[in-house]
Amino acid sequence: MSLLRLEGIEAAYGAAQALFGVDLAVEEGEVLALMGRNGMGKSTTIRVICRMMKQSRGSVQFDGRDMARIPSHLAARAGLGLVPEGRRVFARLTVRENLIAAARPGAWDLRKVTGLFPRLAERSGQLAGHFSGGEQQMLAIGRALMTNPRLMLLDEATEGLAPVVRQEIWAALDAVRLDTGLSLLVVDKSLAELGRIADHAVILERGRSVWHGAMADVSGDVANTYLGV
Known part of the structure; x- marks a missing residue:
């Protein structure tokens, strides 16, 4: 049984339909890349998975549970950890406060997260709003890990960041994958970097799943x- 399975997902923003049939599955310990050009429905799919948006048709199953009537805060408690597009850290809270705000018991704690991103330990008492974009993204990833999710979803986690910071974040995600076997669903545009960590890929076009297969075959x-490209 897949950890996450979407079948025939359709969704709309009012009268404007955005998804017309999205199918995907993430297995335990798998890294799935969700790909497609801009505006093809990737972020909308993430919103549906995390229950921030309801589907009009189709089903979302997580760990064998039908998520149709589950609100977003209970979806998070069920084991979905989101790193949202645009980082969205709590700017007026310190780094430490951001990390513990939604923390849940498990392997990922302050020691382990700051070991993954030492910069967070060095600046734990500083306000998150004073961080650079790259540091805020590290904090957003750390905050999601502190919820000890079964599946972590990353929506454009490295978009707009300097190359050296991008590499640091990709290395950290690879370390998470190798160390803990955490399942990941990653939205990103970089074939080279996704190719190093993703097992499989699903490609969306105009709100539909149009291709799925091994990441190595996305070329x-x-x-x-x-x-x-």
Whole structure:
């Protein structure tokens, strides 16, 4: 049984339909890349998974549980950890306060998270709003890990960051994968970096799942056809 399974998901913003049939599955310990050009429904799919948006058709199953009537805060307690697009840290709280705000018991605690991102330990008493974009993204990832999720979803986690910071974040995600076997669903545009950590990929086009397969096969004609690279 898949940890997460979406079947035939349709969703709309008012009268504007955004998803027309999204299917995907994430297995225990798997890293799945959710890919597609801008505006193809990736972030909307993340919102549906995390129950911040309801589907009009289709089903979302997480750990064998139908999530249709589950509110977002209970979805988080069920084991979904979100690193949202645009970071969205609590700017007026300190680094430590951000990390413990939604912490739940488990392997990921302050010691382990700050070991993954030492910069957070060095600046634990500083306000998050004073951080650079890259530091805020590390904090957002650390905050999600502190919820001790079964599945962590990252929506454009490295977009707009300096190359050296991007590499630091990708290395940290690889370490999480290797150390704990945490399942990840990653939205990103970088084929090279996704290729190092993802097992499989699903590609969306105009709100539909149009390709799925091994991450190693996302190249050549597949990339040219669906990703424009």
